[in-house]
Amino acid sequence: MASLNTQSRKHARKQQIRPLAGSLLALAIGLGVATAHADDALPKLPTKTPLKVGFAQTESNNPWRLAETKSFKDIAAKCGWQVVMTDANGSNSKQVSDIQSMIAQHVDLLVFPPREEKPLAPIVLQAKKAGIPVILVDRDVDQSVAKAGRDYITFIGSDFIDQGHRAGDWLVKATGGKAKIIELEGTTGASAANDRKKGFDEVIAKNPGMSIIASQSGDFARDKGRQVMETLLQAHPDVTAVYAHNDEMALGAIAAIKAAGKQPGKDIQVVTIDGTKGGMDAIAAGELGASVQSSPFFGPLACDVAQRYAKGEKIPTWVKVSDRFYDKSNVQQNMQYGY
Numbered sequence: 001m002a003s004l005n006t007q008s009r010k011h012a013r014k015q016q017i018r019p020l021a022g023s024l025l026a027l028a029i030g031l032g033v034a035t036a037h038a039d040d041a042l043p044k045l046p047t048k049t050p051l052k053v054g055f056a057q058t059e060s061n062n063p064w065r066l067a068e069t070k071s072f073k074d075i076a077a078k079c080g081w082q083v084v085m086t087d088a089n090g091s092n093s094k095q096v097s098d099i100q101s102m103i104a105q106h107v108d109l110l111v112f113p114p115r116e117e118k119p120l121a122p123i124v125l126q127a128k129k130a131g132i133p134v135i136l137v138d139r140d141v142d143q144s145v146a147k148a149g150r151d152y153i154t155f156i157g158s159d160f161i162d163q164g165h166r167a168g169d170w171l172v173k174a175t176g177g178k179a180k181i182i183e184l185e186g187t188t189g190a191s192a193a194n195d196r197k198k199g200f201d202e203v204i205a206k207n208p209g210m211s212i213i214a215s216q217s218g219d220f221a222r223d224k225g226r227q228v229m230e231t232l233l234q235a236h237p238d239v240t241a242v243y244a245h246n247d248e249m250a251l252g253a254i255a256a257i258k259a260a261g262k263q264p265g266k267d268i269q270v271v272t273i274d275g276t277k278g279g280m281d282a283i284a285a286g287e288l289g290a291s292v293q294s295s296p297f298f299g300p301l302a303c304d305v306a307q308r309y310a311k312g313e314k315i316p317t318w319v320k321v322s323d324r325f326y327d328k329s330n331v332q333q334n335m336q337y338g339y
């Protein structure tokens with residue numbers, strides 16, 4: 001589980017929510033909160049049913065994204081939401097125009113994972129100007145442009161820096177503190193990629209026997225991860241470990257390692273983040289060493305936050321999701337959490 005003490009996010013928000021269901025805001029700690037009636041006047045959210053909610057997805061190219069979208073589809077009826085959904089197909093500009101069209105349709109609430117931190121920040125301000133409250137899920141925006149609690153209600157998501165720490169700590173143990181690492185980064189400019197890199201690099205910097213010999217983006221996609229790994233393996237045949245920012249790229253890297261005649265899990269240790277079913281199967285097969293879970297199930301959390309906000313309750317500026325951790329010691333008994 002993620003540490004309760006982690007306060008390392010760059011905009012230093014300290015609130016945390018551990019359970020994915022139940023009294024979601026009961027464990028919030030820290031100072032920053034958002035209400036519809038604060039001085040800086042976040043837009044109000046009506047308590048009517050149905051509530052028209054816009055959910056603007058970034059892309060649908062992996063199990064994590066599909067699980068996230070499904071979580072919103074599943075909660076819609078229970079939450080009294082009529083959901084308008086879009087898919088930006090991996091394009092920042094399409095995600096922005098999707099959200100602009102939702103603003104033009106006067107949705108009551110906007111919920112979205114910003115594909116990248118900077119390009120998606122101004123649209124948050126446009127929504128606020130149009131009087132539409134925003135909940136960000138999964139990834140955050142650049143806090144120097146749009147700020148949680150001031151420009152949007154809250155960020156619901158994992159501590160990506162902590163995920164990087166946990167992946168790094170596992171690798172230090174698994175390799176006895178000696179490794180030549182290839183890092184496969186997620187989408188350049190995404191908070192998930194920036195922070196997962198930061199957290200992992202911090203651990204590696206404290207271990208003189210470990211070095212990152214190459215680091216390149218595989219855009220969170222399996223095939224891109226495989227292609228990048230193929231190229232990097234040729235340039236760095238001495239590699240002994242891979243850190244991939246998500247399971248899909250790790251699975252692509254495993255395919256490339258096997259194609260190069262090496263054994264993942266023996267010749268090259270692989271560690272990653274997500275906890276998908278595919279990742280868990282690869283752990284069970286001994287090819288993937290470990291995966292830090294990154295929960296995609298934001299639908300119920302967003303529903304709970306929206307209902308509380310509509311009633312005028314204070315919402316912490318970061319509703320922090322705690323994540324499991326899988327390696328060969330526990331993967332079999334946790335298979336039910338794979339997605």
Ligand code: AHR
Pocket residue numbers: 062064065138139192220245246247248273274294
């Ligand atoms: O933002 C979360 C990341 O985005 C997930 O790790 C990845 O699989 C997804 O595309």
